[in-house]
Amino acid sequence: MAQNISLAYFEEIAHRTVADLPEAFRAGAREVVVLVADYPDAEMLAELEIDDPLELTGLYEGIPMTEKSIWDLPTQPDAVWLFREPILAEWRDRGDVTLEDLIAHVTIHEFAHHFGWSDAEIARIDPWWE
Numbered sequence: 001m002a003q004n005i006s007l008a009y010f011e012e013i014a015h016r017t018v019a020d021l022p023e024a025f026r027a028g029a030r031e032v033v034v035l036v037a038d039y040p041d042a043e044m045l046a047e048l049e050i051d052d053p054l055e056l057t058g059l060y061e062g063i064p065m066t067e068k069s070i071w072d073l074p075t076q077p078d079a080v081w082l083f084r085e086p087i088l089a090e091w092r093d094r095g096d097v098t099l100e101d102l103i104a105h106v107t108i109h110e111f112a113h114h115f116g117w118s119d120a121e122i123a124r125i126d127p128w129w130e
């Protein structure tokens with residue numbers, strides 16, 4: 001059954017998650033494109049020094065809001081990537097969360113990077129992976 005879960009479903013959950021953010025965050029999230037792919041590409045994995053593509057469930061590409069300058073000339077919009085197969089693998093392995101909750105969680109985590117939070121800062125308030 002999990003193999004039949006479409007990329008469009010992941011995108012729908014991600015957009016719903018962003019729409020449910022408090023207005024102060026929604027405003028900053030509007031400029032970010034949500035992209036869904038089956039797996040991260042080889043370049044992403046190499047840049048992050050990740051060998052197993054199932055280890056990367058999501059990725060933020062862009063300049064965090066806390067680092068943006070009016071002098072920055074963006075060449076492309078900031079993006080949050082969600083990777084279907086790694087998320088499905090984690091969902092099957094965990095067995096203790098709904099797929100919708102996991103997709104929403106990965107979405108929030110990647111948008112937190114857009115807002116300038118580091119992985120360490122996110123982990124301090126979000127024990128999701130413990």
